[in-house]
Amino acid sequence: MPKKIDPAEPKMHIFDAACRVIYEHGFEKTTLREIAREAGLSLSSVQHFFPKQKDIYMYAMDVMLDKYRTRMKRASLEGENSYENAVQRMKQVVHASTEEERMENDIWVKFSMMAVMNADYTEKKDKLREINVEYAESILAMLNEEGYISDADSLPEQTNSLIVFLHGLVFESVIYRSLYDDKTVEKEIRGYLEKLCRLNA
Known part of the structure; x- marks a missing residue:
């Protein structure tokens, strides 16, 4: 058989x-x-x-979305306070620790740029946005629960701000890889979170 x-x-x-x-x-x-x-x-x-070439791109983006979700979940640290958890979870998205993750970040940047000019990929681009919103909301909710963010009404605005920050840092780390090692990425993330928490103090 x-x-x-x-x-x-x-x-x-x-x-x-x-x-x-x-x-x-x-x-x-x-x-x-x-x-x-x-x-x-x-x-x-x-x-x-x-x-068709479009078929493999669609399949590739579905696989990449699953990989992206997995990376986001991987960094949750048991026993750590929410602030340190937020730092590590954000690092997991921005700083690629393996060649595979570097490839994923690079391809996402290239795909995002292509999707802006090609309506065929709008749905995939929007799906990535949904995942990013959920991810940012989960980080901010975690910080809010432990009192790092005092103004809950500002969470929607802070969600957009966090997404913009992460996207910018991913883009920078892809384009200028030599400038963004692990320590530099963590420093940028801690600086952002310190400002966020200070504004909400």
Whole structure:
């Protein structure tokens, strides 16, 4: 009896290859042929799973969203106070500690720029925004519960401010990687949180 192949396995293999190509060349220079070459597959094999380039981009963004959620959850520290938890959770998003995470951040920056100019990807872009809002809200709610934020009415405004800060720091750390090591990222995050908590004191 022929062995059943999980369709997710070749898709993930192609996804990994696509990420490497996008990381090296950007979306605008990525083609299905280049992805197939990187994956060690024929073009027709890739097109069997992803008939159009848009299909693989959509799949890639879904996988990346799941990876992004996982990174956000990973940094929650049991036994730490909410302030230190906030620092570590924000660092987990901004500072890539592995090559895979650096690739993820780089691709998200490139995807966000591409999505601005291509309405086909608006839904994925908006989904990332929803995840970022939920993440920022959870950090601020945690700080609020322990009294670091005294004005609960300001939380919606602070949520947007936190998202802007994180996006800016991610963008900077991707573009100017050599300037943003672990200590520098943590210093920027602590500086932001200190100002936030001081304003709400």
